[in-house]
Amino acid sequence: MAEDITPDVISGASFSSSLRGFDKDEVQAFLAAVAQRVASLQDEAENAHLNLGERIGRLLQDAKDNSDEITERARNEAAQEREVAVQDATKTREEADAYSLDTRTQADEYSRETRAEADTYAEQTRQEASDAGTSIRADADSDARTTRQAAETEKTRRIQEADESVGQLVEKERQVRLRLAALGEQLGALSSEVRALGATPSESDPNDLTIEESVGG
Secondary structure, eight states, rough: SSSSSOHHHHOOOOOOOOOOOOHHHHHHHHHHHHHHHHHHHHHHHHHHHHHHHHHHHHHHHHHHHHHHHHHHHHHHHHHHHHHHHHHHHHHHHHHHHHHHHHHHHHHHHHHHHHHHHHHHHHHHHHHHOOOOOOHHHHHHHHHHHHHHHHHHHHHHHHHHHHHHHHHHHHHHHHHHHHHHHHHHHHHHHHHHHHHHOOOOOSSOOOTOHHHHHHHOO
């Protein structure tokens, strides 16, 4: 059927007669019971709908109340957390500043001590280097003087030896010249004696030299 089935439609329903149809009273009684049951169900559905609306309203109100409470509680907790965070940040910043100041102070003190030690070491090193340089220069000057003196002594000795050698050579040359001169005089005398004995140059070997020529050569 196209129309909505309501208790009135059910109770007012009519059917055509037939030879072998159902008992009309029984059908009417059944339809009345069905109509009553449908009416009851409709009432229950309407009541349930009303109750559901009320429950939904209450739930929404509770949700709103809870939401407001949760929001307020969240705001309070957030404010407390922000306050704690600000306090922690302030404390951390103060500690960092104090640590930084202490570190800078220690670094400055260490730097001053290190510079002082470096200056002392540098001064000691310069003094040691100066002393060592003075000692080295003194040793070098002494070695140089000793070397120069030894060189001068050796030079003088060698000059003296050279002079003595030259003198000896000159004397030997003079002795040789004297001997040659004496020998020449002796040869000249012998040559004169030979000529006096009658020896002529034509009878002698033309390749032979006279004693004077040999000595003179």
